[in-house]
Amino acid sequence: MSRRPFVAGNWKMNMLRADAEKLVGELKPLLAGTDSVDVAVCPVYTALAAAAGALAGSKIMLGAQNLHTVESDGAFAQSGAYTGEISAEMLKDACVAWVILGHSERRQYFGETDAGVNAKAKACFAQGLLPIVCVGETLAERDLEQTNAVVEVQTRGCFAGIPAAQAKDCVIAYEPVWAIGTGRTATPQQAQDVHAHIRGVLASIYDEATANAVRIQYGGSMKPGNAAELLAQPDIDGGLIGGAALKAADFAAIVNAAAKR
Numbered sequence: 001m002s003r004r005p006f007v008a009g010n011w012k013m014n015m016l017r018a019d020a021e022k023l024v025g026e027l028k029p030l031l032a033g034t035d036s037v038d039v040a041v042c043p044v045y046t047a048l049a050a051a052a053g054a055l056a057g058s059k060i061m062l063g064a065q066n067l068h069t070v071e072s073d074g075a076f077a078q079s080g081a082y083t084g085e086i087s088a089e090m091l092k093d094a095c096v097a098w099v100i101l102g103h104s105e106r107r108q109y110f111g112e113t114d115a116g117v118n119a120k121a122k123a124c125f126a127q128g129l130l131p132i133v134c135v136g137e138t139l140a141e142r143d144l145e146q147t148n149a150v151v152e153v154q155t156r157g158c159f160a161g162i163p164a165a166q167a168k169d170c171v172i173a174y175e176p177v178w179a180i181g182t183g184r185t186a187t188p189q190q191a192q193d194v195h196a197h198i199r200g201v202l203a204s205i206y207d208e209a210t211a212n213a214v215r216i217q218y219g220g221s222m223k224p225g226n227a228a229e230l231l232a233q234p235d236i237d238g239g240l241i242g243g244a245a246l247k248a249a250d251f252a253a254i255v256n257a258a259a260k261r
């Protein structure tokens with residue numbers, strides 16, 4: 001099964017509009033030759049429009065880092081009295097294609113749950129957006145050998161009630177919390193083991209074909225120096241890149257490593 005690699009830049013709470021334009025402007029020529037890889041950048045809400053404008057004419061896609069949804073009787077509110085929030089329809093209107101959901105920073109600082117991610121994923125599909133669903137264990141959980149159990153609970157919770165036809169288009173980002181922004185990276189074998197486990201969980205929820213279609217990105221201090229060996233693993237289909245996504249040369253080097261996979 002050959003899955004098209006997908007590398008996404010999670011810019012987190014960084015970049016003013018001018019910075020976003022500059023970074024996209026630098027990325028475009030660097031990525032012009034990498035047609036075999038899907039690439040997305042995920043700026044803050046306030047830089048989406050600037051990034052979208054700068055991305056015009058390139059195949060780099062636009063992503064967001066969250067959305068808000070309220071479900072009532074199976075319908076998702078796209079507007080209303082939810083001060084400070086942004087709906088799936090609004091993201092679509094802003095040219096967004098992908099939405100990062102359930103990032104560990106959102107789980108840790110903003111109380112996001114698997115049930116919440118599940119509702120947000122459904123809200124994405126209702127508007128034709130695609131989710132990047134983040135899962136991953138803390139260091140304490142890894143030390144207690146709970147990694148597989150943790151990512152299984154997260155995967156099952158986040159995908160509850162999502163039909164196979166939609167699940168196959170979702171992306172999962174496996175991000176060991178202890179490797180995010182720390183400079184510590186999972187070894188290729190550690191990452192591969194968890195990716196294979198997640199794919200097995202998908203096969204048990206759905207079927208082999210669906211599990212084999214889902215792209216699973218690795219995230220957690222992926223950088224030019226370690227990208228190739230991580231991406232060489234059979235179940236690692238790309239990366240969700242934080243720190244290294246803020247420098248055009250580093251991000252482009254990771255995308256190029258994915259192209260050689």
Ligand code: PGA
Nearest residue numbers: 010180181220221242243
């Ligand atoms: P990092 O972040 O690459 O800076 O570790 C990855 C992420 O949190 O998505």
